[in-house]
Amino acid sequence: MAPTITRIPSSDIDTVFARTTNLASSALNARILSKSDDFFASADNLLNPKPPVYKPDLFVETGKWYDGWETRRHNPEPYDWVVIKLGVSGARIRGVEVDTAYFTGNYGEKAALEGVYAPGGSGGSLKDEDIADKGFTGWKTILPPQECGPSQRQAWKIEGEGDGPYTHVRLLMYPDGGFARLRLYGEVIPPPPGIGAADGLEELSSALMGGVAVGASDEHYTPASNLLLPGRGVDMSDGWETARSRAKDHVDWAIIRLGLRGTVSRLVVDTKDFKGNFPREVRVHGFVGDPGAVDPRHDDPGWIEILQGSRKTQAHTEHVFEGGDLSPDAAGKVFSHVKLTLVPDGGVKRLRVFGRRA
Missing domain, CATH: 2.60.120.260 (Galactose-binding domain-like)
Incomplete structure (x- = not known):
C-alpha cells in the first residue's frame, strides 16, 4: 500500500515532530556510505545536527562554499543520490525534512527517500558494501518524489511505509543541485537485550x-x-x-x-x-x-x-x-x-x- 504523505508548513515542522528523534544526525552516529557525486559540497554536511550557515564571501577551489551537499551541473542520470547508514539498531520514520537553506539558484528541485532494513550491518547476509553499491535494488520507497523550493525548510509527514523498520536510507535529489540538511524524524527501535550492556546494565x-x-x-x-x-x-x-x-x-x-x-x-x-x-x-x-x-x-x-x-x-x-x-x-x-x-x-x-x- 502506498504511504500517505502530508506536507507540513515550515512554521509547524518543529511542533509537529517535537517528540521524535532526528535519526539522520551525525550526533546519533549516522554516516554516509556512498554517493553519486559531491563535487561542490560534501554529502557529510547533510547529517550535521546544527543549522546551516552562510558565508557569502568564502570561495574554495571548486567554487562557492556551501554548508550542504552540492553536486555538479548537468547530471546525465535522472537523479543524484546518497546512501546513509543510520546510527541506531532500527528506526520507524514518521517525517522527512529537506532543508535547502541558502541554495537559491542551485537547489535540488525534487527529493525522494528510500529505505531498507539490514540489522546485520557489516556482519550480516546483507552487508553495508552491498547496500552502498549503485546497483543495489532492495530499496523500498518511503517518500516518493516531492517538489522542493529555494532556501527553505520543507517536510512531509509519513504514514504507512515509514513504520519500517529501517537501518539504511537513500536520499534522491532530482536532477542535481544542492540540499543543506536531511532530517528524518521518527522513533528508535531499541536493540535486543544484552547489546551494548555493561555489567548487566x-x-x-x-x-x-x-x-x-x-x-x-x-x-x-x-x-x-x-x-x-x-x-x-x-x-x-x-x-x-x-x-x-x-x-x-x-x-x-x-x-x-x-x-x-x-x-x-x-x-x-x-x-x-x-x-x-x-x-x-x-x-x-x-x-x-x-x-x-x-x-x-x-x-x-x-x-x-x-x-x-x-x-x-x-x-x-x-x-x-x-x-x-x-x-x-x-x-x-x-x-x-x-x-x-x-x-x-x-x-x-x-x-x-x-x-x-x-
Missing part, C-alpha cells in the same frame, strides 16, 4: 535506545534532547542550557521518556564544558507509567525521588550517583520517565540513566 535513557525529551521548562540556548546523545560532545552547544533566572525559588526541568522502561541503578549528570553556568544543584525523579500512556506533566503528583535529595554540582564534571545516593523509594520500581531538575538554572551536557530493562 543498559543506558535506559539514551537516544540510541529510543529515549526522547518530551518536555522542558526552558530551552533558551540549546534543547533538552541533547542530554540523551551518545558521548560527551565537543562544547556547550551540544548540551542543554536554559536562560538565567531571577525569580525566587526558580527551577528548570526536563522530562525524558526512557527508551527502555526499567529499574534504575546508576545516574550520571555530566556538566562537561559548563564551567561558569552549571546548575547549583540537581534533582532526579522518576515516573511509573504504562507503555503508550500519556507523558506525565512536570507537576504530576506521581513523580518519585530517584536521587536522594538535591545534590550540588561542579563545573565541567561527570557526577556519578549510585548505591546510597539513590532513594530507597525508587528501589525495584519500573520507571517509564525521568525528570531532571536544575536548581535554579544553567547547563548540563548529559543525563545518563543506567539500569535493567523491564
Whole structure:
C-alpha cells in the first residue's frame, strides 16, 4: 500500500515532530556510505545536527562554499543520490525534512527517500558494501518524489511505509543541485537485550535506545534532547542550557521518556564544558507509567525521588550517583520517565540513566 504523505508548513515542522528523534544526525552516529557525486559540497554536511550557515564571501577551489551537499551541473542520470547508514539498531520514520537553506539558484528541485532494513550491518547476509553499491535494488520507497523550493525548510509527514523498520536510507535529489540538511524524524527501535550492556546494565535513557525529551521548562540556548546523545560532545552547544533566572525559588526541568522502561541503578549528570553556568544543584525523579500512556506533566503528583535529595554540582564534571545516593523509594520500581531538575538554572551536557530493562 502506498504511504500517505502530508506536507507540513515550515512554521509547524518543529511542533509537529517535537517528540521524535532526528535519526539522520551525525550526533546519533549516522554516516554516509556512498554517493553519486559531491563535487561542490560534501554529502557529510547533510547529517550535521546544527543549522546551516552562510558565508557569502568564502570561495574554495571548486567554487562557492556551501554548508550542504552540492553536486555538479548537468547530471546525465535522472537523479543524484546518497546512501546513509543510520546510527541506531532500527528506526520507524514518521517525517522527512529537506532543508535547502541558502541554495537559491542551485537547489535540488525534487527529493525522494528510500529505505531498507539490514540489522546485520557489516556482519550480516546483507552487508553495508552491498547496500552502498549503485546497483543495489532492495530499496523500498518511503517518500516518493516531492517538489522542493529555494532556501527553505520543507517536510512531509509519513504514514504507512515509514513504520519500517529501517537501518539504511537513500536520499534522491532530482536532477542535481544542492540540499543543506536531511532530517528524518521518527522513533528508535531499541536493540535486543544484552547489546551494548555493561555489567548487566543498559543506558535506559539514551537516544540510541529510543529515549526522547518530551518536555522542558526552558530551552533558551540549546534543547533538552541533547542530554540523551551518545558521548560527551565537543562544547556547550551540544548540551542543554536554559536562560538565567531571577525569580525566587526558580527551577528548570526536563522530562525524558526512557527508551527502555526499567529499574534504575546508576545516574550520571555530566556538566562537561559548563564551567561558569552549571546548575547549583540537581534533582532526579522518576515516573511509573504504562507503555503508550500519556507523558506525565512536570507537576504530576506521581513523580518519585530517584536521587536522594538535591545534590550540588561542579563545573565541567561527570557526577556519578549510585548505591546510597539513590532513594530507597525508587528501589525495584519500573520507571517509564525521568525528570531532571536544575536548581535554579544553567547547563548540563548529559543525563545518563543506567539500569535493567523491564
